[in-house]
Amino acid sequence: MSHPILTIWKKELTDTVRDKRTLASTIILPLVLMPALFIGISKFSTWQVKQLTEKEITVAVSDQAGSLGDWLTTQDPKIKLERTAEPLIEVVRDKKADVALDVAADWPAQVAAGTPTEVTVITNSTNTDSSAAAGRVSATLNVFNQQQAVGRLAAAGLSPTILTSFVPKTEDVASAQEQAGFGMGFILPLFIIMWAVTGGQTIAIDASAGERERKTIEALLLTPVSRFTLVAGKFLAVATGAMLSVIISITSMTWASKYMTEMINSTTTTGTSASLGVSSMTGTSGFNMDFNLDARTIVILLFVSVILVALFSAGNLAIAIFAKNYKEAQSYIGPMYLVVILPVVFVNSLPSAGDHLWTFAVPIVNAVVLFKEVLVGNVIWSHIIITTLTLLVTSLLAMWGAARIYRREDVIFTD
Amino acid sequence: MIAVTTSKLSKRFKTIDALKNLSLKIEDGQIFGLLGPNGAGKTTAIRLIATTLSATSGSATVAGHDIATDAMAVRRAIGVLNAEIGLYIRLTGRENLAYFGQLYGLDKATIDRRIKELDQWLELGPRILDQRAGSFSTGMKQKLAIARSVIHDPRIIILDEPTSGLDVLAAQTVLQFMKEARDQGKLVIFSTHQMDDAERLCDRVAIIHKGRLIATGNVDELKQQAKASSLAEAFLTLVNKTS
Numbered sequence: 001m002s003h004p005i006l007t008i009w010k011k012e013l014t015d016t017v018r019d020k021r022t023l024a025s026t027i028i029l030p031l032v033l034m035p036a037l038f039i040g041i042s043k044f045s046t047w048q049v050k051q052l053t054e055k056e057i058t059v060a061v062s063d064q065a066g067s068l069g070d071w072l073t074t075q076d077p078k079i080k081l082e083r084t085a086e087p088l089i090e091v092v093r094d095k096k097a098d099v100a101l102d103v104a105a106d107w108p109a110q111v112a113a114g115t116p117t118e119v120t121v122i123t124n125s126t127n128t129d130s131s132a133a134a135g136r137v138s139a140t141l142n143v144f145n146q147q148q149a150v151g152r153l154a155a156a157g158l159s160p161t162i163l164t165s166f167v168p169k170t171e172d173v174a175s176a177q178e179q180a181g182f183g184m185g186f187i188l189p190l191f192i193i194m195w196a197v198t199g200g201q202t203i204a205i206d207a208s209a210g211e212r213e214r215k216t217i218e219a220l221l222l223t224p225v226s227r228f229t230l231v232a233g234k235f236l237a238v239a240t241g242a243m244l245s246v247i248i249s250i251t252s253m254t255w256a257s258k259y260m261t262e263m264i265n266s267t268t269t270t271g272t273s274a275s276l277g278v279s280s281m282t283g284t285s286g287f288n289m290d291f292n293l294d295a296r297t298i299v300i301l302l303f304v305s306v307i308l309v310a311l312f313s314a315g316n317l318a319i320a321i322f323a324k325n326y327k328e329a330q331s332y333i334g335p336m337y338l339v340v341i342l343p344v345v346f347v348n349s350l351p352s353a354g355d356h357l358w359t360f361a362v363p364i365v366n367a368v369v370l371f372k373e374v375l376v377g378n379v380i381w382s383h384i385i386i387t388t389l390t391l392l393v394t395s396l397l398a399m400w401g402a403a404r405i406y407r408r409e410d411v412i413f414t415d
Numbered sequence: 416m417i418a419v420t421t422s423k424l425s426k427r428f429k430t431i432d433a434l435k436n437l438s439l440k441i442e443d444g445q446i447f448g449l450l451g452p453n454g455a456g457k458t459t460a461i462r463l464i465a466t467t468l469s470a471t472s473g474s475a476t477v478a479g480h481d482i483a484t485d486a487m488a489v490r491r492a493i494g495v496l497n498a499e500i501g502l503y504i505r506l507t508g509r510e511n512l513a514y515f516g517q518l519y520g521l522d523k524a525t526i527d528r529r530i531k532e533l534d535q536w537l538e539l540g541p542r543i544l545d546q547r548a549g550s551f552s553t554g555m556k557q558k559l560a561i562a563r564s565v566i567h568d569p570r571i572i573i574l575d576e577p578t579s580g581l582d583v584l585a586a587q588t589v590l591q592f593m594k595e596a597r598d599q600g601k602l603v604i605f606s607t608h609q610m611d612d613a614e615r616l617c618d619r620v621a622i623i624h625k626g627r628l629i630a631t632g633n634v635d636e637l638k639q640q641a642k643a644s645s646l647a648e649a650f651l652t653l654v655n656k657t658s
Contacts, residue, residue, distance in 0.1 A: 002517070004517070004518055007514065007517040007518060008518075011503070011506070011514050014505075014506065014510070015503065015505050015506070018505040018547075019505060211501075214501050214502070214503070214504065215497070215499040215500065215501030216501035216502065216503060217501070218467060218495075218497050218501070219495070219497065219501055219515070219560075219563065219564075220518075221467045222465055222467060222490055222493075222495050223490060223515060223518040223519055224486075224487040224488075224490040224491050224518070224519060224520065225518050226487075409468055409469070410428075413462075413467075413468070
């Protein structure tokens with residue numbers, strides 16, 4: 001004969017496993033969403049970069065451009081030249097060409113004399129293709145400038161190196177693993193908290209508002225089981241679901257990062273910069289994806305996640321019982337996610353969030369800062385202890401609050 | 416033997432007296448009708464006796480256990496069937512029964528034995544026991560809800576408006592169940608506003624109106640008291656007198 005807490009826990013989990021809606025939000029979503037987001041956005045960015053660099057662009061020029069147009073096509077074979085007598089501005093406006101190049105008729109003489117000549121790249125900033133084409137044409141014109149400069153220096157008997165005094169070089173003391181952890185520190189804490197909040201929500205709703213909607217709550221309250229036991233069993237089920245979501249999201253994300261590493265390595269060897277997507281996602285440049293979680297990091301992440309999950313599970317359960325049905329519960333619980341995640345996003349973007357000890361005494365915020373620290377291999381025990389104690393106290397208060405709410409007749413028996 | 420006693424049992428919700436000074440003594444082996452119009456206080460009385468609500472004042476004992484100090488023992492002694500049939504739709508009938516059996520502290524062997532007994536008594540059959548409750552008809556749900564309320568073989572069975580919203584066949588199952596429970600020596604407290612059912616089944620009745628007990632006795636006594644030919648007529652006369 002098992003303890004009533006375990007009986008309730010088992011029943012709630014059986015209910016969960018048999019409910020497609022709960023199963024989807026607790027297991028399938030964190031399993032699929034993480035890699036889909038991670039890999040999908042990156043692949044999309046890579047594809048976009050490829051599109052921008054390899055797509056054929058049309059450049060309109062007047063007769064005044066002379067050989068400059070032909071020179072452009074020799075530098076970038078994907079440039080298609082459109083010689084026209086129409087006003088160049090109209091050509092771009094009417095999308096007959098992506099960009100146009102307006103240059104004075106005497107540019108060859110000016111260049112020969114070493115006098116700077118204005119070249120206007122006419123573009124339409126409301127057209128993405130036009131903006132991208134303008135960038136490519138400008139970059140190609142810079143090549144022209146460099147070639148001219150090298151030629152002029154050579155003519156004067158000077159080496160092009162005369163223009164350079166310092167060659168800046170950067171040496172990073174962070175290991176590849178630390179760099180990867182730093183990048184992951186922007187994403188992983190967010191997702192851990194996201195799944196700690198949302199992973200158990202459907203179970204919480206089903207176990208509380210669902211009981212009221214199905215009219216099973218009274219039969220349950222009639223059993224010789226204390227309200228605390230009842231709440232504890234349900235809490236355990238909600239926490240199990242949420243923790244499962246967190247573990248799945250960490251696992252799938254680790255897998256996705258490994259997949260990304262392989263993808264970046266293979267595309268880098270083929271000469272395409274594939275790291276743009278990841279960089280833009282993480283806000284870092286040169287983001288290293290060589291990401292492995294060591295045992296100590298995993299233990300700390302999971303340990304803190306368990307307490308976070310306890311906090312959010314109790315909160316979800318306490319809020320959901322106020323609702324009379326599933327739909328109402330969703331509208332009550334929905335804002336909880338925003339209330340939690342917005343400050344987390346804010347703190348996550350602060351570079352010096354972990355510099356002050358007090359940040360580790362602020363529930364939820366402390367977990368984010370701690371996760372970031374741990375992911376770069378920075379294990380500071382005082383931070384871990386303060387975070388743990390703060391979260392534990394908050395979680396216990398939330399559980400106590402949930403148990404009290406379940407004792408309230410006006411909440412349980414409101415029709 | 417006295418199974419339930421209440422003494423000046425009262426419940427106040429903010430400014431409303433849902434139940435005021437209810438004093439009753441109810442013996443075993445009978446069907447006791449708790450009659451009253453909707454909102455009279457019947458459900459409140461049942462919830463107080465069943466310990467899901469706490470009394471504002473007064474006291475009650477159920478099977479010798481005080482509702483205020485020994486709620487768990489009270490709950491073990493009673494089985495309650497509510498008006499609204501609530502079942503776990505993703506669990507089979509057997510799982511529904513086993514879950515409540517476990518919560519009542521029964522071991523697996525006892526649960527299995529009780530399910531067998533209830534299967535024979537209520538003719539649950541494999542359709543109810545082995546399929547998920549979500550696919551059940553109202554009648555099947557009602558049978559399962561009855562079985563659930565007595566899975567722990569309680570001495571006292573309380574039914575709160577058990578036939579409201581049921582079709583004739585499903586209602587008949589409930590009424591038959593009450594008779595058989597009484598024949599087994601149990602006390603059945605039957606809360607209803609359906610006077611015909613009450614007149615046919617109840618050995619004794621109590622009429623509650625606006626949270627107060629206005630009459631108690633057997634059906635004939637109440638009819639005589641109100642000089643009425645039926646319980647329904649007696650009920651109306653007594654209720655109107657106090658309004």
